[in-house]
Amino acid sequence: MMGSSGFTGRDVISARDFSRVDFERIFKLVDGLEAAPGSMDGVLGGKLAALLFFEPSTRTYSSFQIAAERLGMKVTGFAGPTGSSVTKGETLHDTVRMFEGYGADVFIIRHPKMGAARFAAEITDTPVVSAGDGSREHPTQAMLDLHAIRKAFGKVDGLKVGMLGDLRYGRTSSSLAYALSNFDVEMTFIAPDSLQMRSEVSHFLSRRGVKPKVETALKNVVGSLDVLYVTRIQKERIPDPTEFEKVKGLYEVNLETLRDAKPTLKVMHPLPRVDELSTEVDETDHAHYFVQAAGGLPLRMVILNLVLGGAS
Amino acid sequence: MTEEREGEHLLVSRIEDGTVIDHIPDWKAETVTRVLGLDRKAMMKANASVAMLQNVASRQLGRKDIVKVDRWHVKEGDADILCLVFPSITVNYITNGSVAKYSPSVPDLIHGRIRCPELSCISNAEREPVTSEFVTLKADRMLQCAYCDTLLGFDSVPEHVRT
Numbered sequence: 342m343m344g345s346s347g348f349t350g351r352d353v354i355s356a357r358d359f360s361r362v363d364f365e366r367i368f369k370l371v372d373g374l375e376a377a378p379g380s381m382d383g384v385l386g387g388k389l390a391a392l393l394f395f396e397p398s399t400r401t402y403s404s405f406q407i408a409a410e411r412l413g414m415k416v417t418g419f420a421g422p423t424g425s426s427v428t429k430g431e432t433l434h435d436t437v438r439m440f441e442g443y444g445a446d447v448f449i450i451r452h453p454k455m456g457a458a459r460f461a462a463e464i465t466d467t468p469v470v471s472a473g474d475g476s477r478e479h480p481t482q483a484m485l486d487l488h489a490i491r492k493a494f495g496k497v498d499g500l501k502v503g504m505l506g507d508l509r510y511g512r513t514s515s516s517l518a519y520a521l522s523n524f525d526v527e528m529t530f531i532a533p534d535s536l537q538m539r540s541e542v543s544h545f546l547s548r549r550g551v552k553p554k555v556e557t558a559l560k561n562v563v564g565s566l567d568v569l570y571v572t573r574i575q576k577e578r579i580p581d582p583t584e585f586e587k588v589k590g591l592y593e594v595n596l597e598t599l600r601d602a603k604p605t606l607k608v609m610h611p612l613p614r615v616d617e618l619s620t621e622v623d624e625t626d627h628a629h630y631f632v633q634a635a636g637g638l639p640l641r642m643v644i645l646n647l648v649l650g651g652a653s
Numbered sequence: 654m655t656e657e658r659e660g661e662h663l664l665v666s667r668i669e670d671g672t673v674i675d676h677i678p679d680w681k682a683e684t685v686t687r688v689l690g691l692d693r694k695a696m697m698k699a700n701a702s703v704a705m706l707q708n709v710a711s712r713q714l715g716r717k718d719i720v721k722v723d724r725w726h727v728k729e730g731d732a733d734i735l736c737l738v739f740p741s742i743t744v745n746y747i748t749n750g751s752v753a754k755y756s757p758s759v760p761d762l763i764h765g766r767i768r769c770p771e772l773s774c775i776s777n778a779e780r781e782p783v784t785s786e787f788v789t790l791k792a793d794r795m796l797q798c799a800y801c802d803t804l805l806g807f808d809s810v811p812e813h814v815r816t
Contacts, residue, residue, distance in 0.1 A: 432781050454775040456800025460783050475773045477801055541802040544793070 349650035352462040353470040356483040356519035357545060364523060368488050370643045371636070381642050384651045386413035391445035393436055394472065395452040397421035400612065400634065401472050401482075405449045408641035412651070417443065433457055437464045447649055450474075468648045476510040476539075482611055483516035485640040489633035490568055493607045498525040501565055503556075505531040506572035506592050506617060508538040513611040514572055515542045518553070522546055528553035529562050533588045536574065558591050564601040569594065569627075571610045573617050595619035599627060609633050671701070672727040673745040674720040674735070681739060682707055682718035688735050689727055690816040691720075701725035714741060732757040734766055734814065737789075737796075737807040763787045763796065767805070768813045774801040785815075 352358075359367075374381055390409035394402050402420045409416050418440065419425040427436065433452060440448065441464075450461050451472040458471035458478075473479040491497050502521060508514045508530050518538065521528060522545070530538050530553050537555060546553060556562050563569070571594050579585040594608060594617060607629035610618050614630075622628050645651075677685050682705035686692070691703050702723040711717040732744045736757035744755040765784045769776045776785040776798065786799035794807045805813060 430780070433775070433778075434782050452775070453773070454778050454801075455771060455773050456775040456798065456802075457778075459800050460775045460781070474775075475801070539803075541797065541804050544795075544804060 348647035350468055351648055352468055353480050353644060353648065354458045354462060355478050356480045356516040361523035364484065364487060364520065367484060367643055368491055371488055371639050374639045374643060381646055382411055383413035384646060385649055388414045388446040388649060389444055390414045390416050390447050390449060391440040392416060392418035392449045393440065394420050395422055395427055395433065398451055401451065404637040405472060405641055408638055408645055412642055412645055433461060434464055437461050441465050441467055447645060470644065470648060473512050476512050478516045479512040480516050481641055481644055482513045483520040485636045486517050486609060486633060487520050488636050488640055489609060489629060492632065493629055494567065500567040501527045502568040502570060503529040503531050503562055503566040504570045505559055507536045507574045508532045509536045511572040514570065515539065517570060518542055518546060522549045522551045529556055531556045531559050531562065533557060535579065559598055563598065566606055569606060569608045571608060571618050573615055593617055594622060596621050602627065668721055668723045668747055669750050671721065671723040671725055671747055673747065675743045675745065676714060676741045677718040677720060677739055678714065678741065679716040679718060680707055682720050684811050685720050685735060688738065688811050688814050689731050691722060692816060699725055729755060733760045734763060734810065738810050759789055759791055761789055766815055767796065767810060768815050769798045769801060769803055770805055770813055771798065771801050771803040774798060774803065776800050
């Protein structure tokens with residue numbers, strides 16, 4: 342049984358706040374849970390999780406909800422602004438204070454504003470787990486992404502990871518880049534110039550001595566990659582519609598674009614997908630996204646259990 | 654300081670109470686007044702006056718600007734923010750004719766005075782009781798928003814100062 346000191350009461354706001362040792366510890370616990378799926382059931386009985394989703398979500402909300410319930414927690418909150426007091430104009434601040442008064446033992450928060458999770462953590466002493474804040478970060482997604490990579494290759498070091506699509510506004514790619522910076526990984530950012538990684542991410546990586554390659558077309562690098570992390574380019578992010586039509590094809594992943602890929606390449610995607618990842622890839626050995634998504638539940642169980650100081 | 658005295662003598666009389674911001678890079682006096690919030694409304698309210706001396710000869714800078722604020726003591730914290738943009742500035746506080754020098758320094762943290770350039774940042778959210786906070790990355794001459802991580806170069810600070 343591994344103790345949880347160092348994690349108890351900790352906020353999960355940025356993947357930057359976690360070291361390689363932290364990640365390895367989390368993955369060991371997830372491995373243990375996957376090997377013995379019922380081993381954590383009910384360990385947080387009597388605790389209350391407040392899921393405050395100021396932005397609609399299906400899979401992240403569900404996986405946190407199921408994770409909390411499997412741990413024996415009671416769950417309260419809302420899955421989106423519709424029908425909640427948020428539509429009446431209630432602030433994040435007041436909502437957190439209110440659920441704190443109801444006895445929440447952990448807050449799991451998704452919010453459209455960047456930095457909302459950090460602000461929430463200032464409001465309350467109760468641990469805050471970010472479930473995504475605007476375009477900034479989605480730290481538990483990065484943890485499960487990293488775990489999925491490790492599962493596929495048995496390691497993270499030495500791999501070549503390409504991140505494709507909307508890296509500027511995609512919160513999962515920035516968190517993954519932060520998390521990967523703890524490992525000896527060659528990162529390549531593949532995106533049109535206007536959707537390249539935000540400067541603060543590149544700045545952080547550079548301070549860590551990590552120098553990702555920057556590419557504008559997948560075909561230039563697809564043959565060298567071990568992992569291709571695909572994200573969706575949203576039409577509304579590109580002001581010129583003709584420009585969108587032009588770039589769209591360059592970032593679509595299908596059997597044709599993967600023709601030169603290594604047979605061992607794993608394609609990942611935080612889901613949901615639209616047109617950027619063809620369903621024809623699903624039946625190939627490249628498809629790793631459903632394995633990746635399935636890892637969300639045990640990973641979130643482990644995180645909640647660590648943060649709440651439960652036995653593991 | 655002969656040149657400066659000459660400049661002052663030519664243009665503005667000595668002040669008995671107020672602030673003199675000296676060693677401002679040439680033609681940047683207006684930026685200084687903007688960063689310090691020395692606008693018409695504030696000056697009217699305080700019954701204060703502002704004099705901008707521009708293109709004054711200087712041994713140190715070649716040419717420089719000076720801002721004199723009569724009957725107004727600039728906050729030290731504001732002078733420190735100004736120092737991000739113009740590291741050469743010096744500040745003299747004058748009280749009953751006596752001069753006290755203040756050496757502005759780059760602060761480690763800046764609360765409330767700078768608006769985050771990222772519109773989607775929680776610190777720009779309407780009605781949330783949140784105060785902007787920036788961490789100074791001195792070696793890179795940048796500020797970083799403590800909430801959304803957005804970077805802001807020191808030189809861009811004047812465009813984002815709250816007045």
